[in-house]
Amino acid sequence: MQPIQGAQARPPGEPPSPQTTAGEQPLSSHQRTVLERLITRLVALTHQQSAEVWATLRHDLGLQSETQLLSRHFPAAEQSLSQKLSTAQDSHATRQVLQQLTELLGQGNNRQAVSDFIRQQFGQTALSQLTPEQLKTVLTVLKEGQIAIPQPQQRPQTDRPLLPVEHNTLNQAVTKLAAATGESGKLIWQSMLELSGVKSGELIPARHFALLNTWLQARQTLANQAAPTLHSVQAALKQPLEPQEWREMTDYAQQRWQVTPQNILTTAQVQDILNQVFLRRAERAPDFLEARNVQPIYNPFIAPFITPIKTLTARPGIALLALLVVMILFWMLI
Structure with missing residues (x-):
């Protein structure tokens, strides 16, 4: 008897071996549906193309770009996509919180209030430095009015308009x-x-x-x-x-x-x-007004008298003589 063409002869009494093991079968319809649903949700959150996500998945699994996924690849593929989806959901939620905060910061003096709050509570000076949970806390307390909103400060007179x-x-x-x-x-x-x-x-x-x-x-x-x-x-x-x-x-x-x-x-x-x-x-930015630009309150009314007085105080003899002259003039006027 001749063996079937294309198949190797096997010794008598040995059971026939399966053509492929179960793990080498292509993805089942259920497995492919699970992966496609994960990819659809991921695409909706990240704005990636479906083909791009499939290509990244094959790369993560160590497969060539055109390699077909098999049943044995399914557990790792599902785990990889689930992790990416979880990360994308967290990022999406953070973006929504930041968007709401940005809208609220433009109202009244909220920006200054939030800046003071995050500096006191978290030791930070910018929203970008906060964790997602901290951002949610800031949004919650701001929406519920739990942050003290400082009154807008009047600009100093030295804060001049554009020339x-x-x-x-x-x-x-x-x-x-x-x-x-x-x-x-x-x-x-x-x-x-x-x-x-x-x-x-x-x-x-x-x-x-x-x-x-x-x-x-x-x-x-x-x-x-x-x-x-x-x-x-x-x-x-x-x-x-x-x-x-x-x-x-x-x-x-x-x-x-x-x-x-x-x-x-x-x-x-x-x-x-x-x-x-x-x-x-x-x-x-530092304050516009610097100490060296501040003029003393007597200026300009008695400024002409300051230099002579400084000169006299530097020379006690002349100062005493001047004092005597002033006293004599004062006595004559009386």
Whole structure:
């Protein structure tokens, strides 16, 4: 008797071996359905393409890009996708909390109140440095009114508005930016007013001039780049980010959009990053009024008498003679 063509002859009495073991079978319909549901949920949260997620999954399992998943791959594949989904859900929840906080920070004096709260409670100075649980705590206490909202402080008289030449410089930069981006110059000015924290009809304080000029120049530079990244933002700034600022911006971008310094940013993301740089630097800026600029209260009415008095006190003999002359004149007038 001849063996079946394509099959090897086996010794008499040995049971037939199966063509493949159970683990070498392709994914069952149930297994594939489980993985596809996980991928669908992951795509909805991360905005990745389904094919991209499948390719990443094969890479995580150590398979070639076109290798078919088998039943033995299912447990590891399900665990990998479940972990990615859990991470994506946490990131999505954090983004929602940050979005709600951002909306509330623009109301009244909430920004100052939250800044004081996180400094006292967590020893931090920026929301990007907080854990997801700490962010939830901040949102909860802010929404429930458990944070003391300080009254807006009046600007000191030395916090002067922009000079005409400073205003003209900014206006020229706005015109160039509008020409490069097609954005309305009026909207650019409105963004600058909001960044400076002034209301409609108020004047921008001069202490924001340098920051606004840097903001405009950076936007102008980045508008001409087809694929900007965080490194591009760093290079476009007239005053580059310091190490602490760089960490804050990379953490902010990672938490808000899950992007790294190498990822390409959208136009909206670039502008948001530049806005964050402005706001952080504005909060850290030193007071405009310095001690050496403070004039004594007698100035200018009795300033002409100060120098002669200092001269007399430095020479006691002359001072005594002057005192005697004054006393004689006073006695004669009486």
